[in-house]
Amino acid sequence: MRKYYWCVAAMIAFLIWSCQKDKNQEPAFEGFVQPAGFPVPTYNVAGNPVTKAGFELGRKLFYEPRLSRNNTISCGSCHLQTSAFTHHGHDISHGIDDRLGSRNAPPIMNLAWNTTFMWDGGIFDLDLQPVAPITNFVEMDEKVSNVLEKLRNTSPYPELFKKAFGSSDITTATMMQAMSQFMIMVISDQAKYDSVMRGLASFSEDENKGYAIFLQKCNSCHKEPLFTDHSFRNNGIGAGPNNDSGRFAITLNPKDMYAFKVPSLRNLAYTAPYMHDGRFYTLQGVLTHYTSEVADMPTLDPLLKTNGTPGISLTSQEQAQLLAFLNTLNDKKFITDTRFSQETQ
């Protein structure tokens, strides 16, 4: 009899234990997963497979102010998750010692599909992208070699590198690869638009009409599902006071004068202001530009001209419908996903 009681007690204990285990168990780390409906990534994921340790190290580095000369500025300082990894409210950003940059901070989002980086596309390998903000005088003003030295002398970094790459040696390659592992995981694919495309939700009437307008008038450059074709175009906003030549500085091709990368339209609700220099504070301002303020410049993108007239014709009703559609590209889960947040680490 006693034995029987013990058996029951043991079984109950086991049940409680197994239940608890299930509760506490985190979902298994899946690494990089290509979202349904997205194309094959440009980034060579096989060359740098995402591991839990690598991703978490990359996240820690992303929020690490030691990347800057005086340990004050991290990547996350200008790429805030709550603003879809942009610098909300800043036309241009202030970096180290409050020095001002000349361009609007672009989002860290769906970078695995980017063919180039920065507004002018001067960087073509994500693994070497962080060198630019680290060494830029107005951003972090630091040398990568100094950053590596700081990390080597800061616990727990040597241990974390060992976990991620099998060696506590901290090199340019392992640092950059860890950062890439984090950055390519920062994927926005949970907007209402995505649910609609996956057959899990449907557009309202206005959203549907806006989508039709989008396909007709915007999709040739802001190509779905990433909402950019990764090209460089002059959209006729005209040169700003600093006469930023854009893509021309990279190619020295006169045809690229004042051309900038076509930005994605995902998460616009969180990423104001807009354009390479953040000159438009509202989406209505952007639509007004495209309908009535496009400047006819020698390098203006030909798609922005119809019958010799610059601009895209949109009635105010069409604009409202288009804005309704653009709202379906906002991904609340993306800006609240704890996997990406500074607090999680």
Place this chain on the structure above:
Amino acid sequence: MKNIYAIIFSCFTAATFFTSCSKDKTVAPSGDNTVKTTLSIQFDNIVGDKNLQLGTGTYTNAVGEQFKVDFLKYYITNIKVKNSNGVEYTVPKDSSYFLVNEADGASQFVKVRVPEGDYTSLTFILGVDSLTSVMDVKKRTGVLDPSGGMDEGMYWEWNMGYIFFKMEGTSNVAPADPSGQHKFRYHIGGFGGYNAPTINNIKTITVDLTTAGIAKARVGREANIHLMVDILKMFNGKTNVSIATYPTVMFADFSATIADNYSKMFTHDHTEN
């Protein structure tokens, strides 16, 4: 009798003399391609008739502008040698990246491993070839490490690529910068562009060694090909470069003119075998 001794002595002396002269001939290459030895290539930077002295030497270019040089670095990569039979040997790419730095004497002796042989021609790239320029970060070590393995400043992070040739200095004809210095800066790079064609300043240089002395690579010895690198040629060439007109040249069309000029700066002075 005395004469016989004299003749014998003369013969002996002569024989010794000829033997020592033909020393090189008697040590033939093994003919085995797997037997490798070190070949040294010396990049001796000069300015016309003068040795280059960083910070102190004053020089004059073809348009009559006086200048001083404070900084000089350039990449030497993709080294090849050709022997007297016309057979070429390419040093493995990974062992063929060098950064010559005027401030670092050891860096001016580029050392590669080559099969034994008599080499009549030397070829290298002044700069970094396009494949290396787009190479995986894992392979970018040593002088190619963008963290500063090249001792900072030989990499453009904003327009990805290496600076092939960098020379900075001062000249009274250069405009004063905010610190009051009259600096000139030539940062020349451009590998042709990744996804859009742009300037290509990669220069392949071939130096003939037959006139000033072929390189005899033998195990147990280290032949040294002594090149003179006349940086005045950067200014004086097909187009004479004026510091007053072009005090700063970086990623710009005019960089091609400078690269064309400096591609002529290498001459073979002699070889120490």
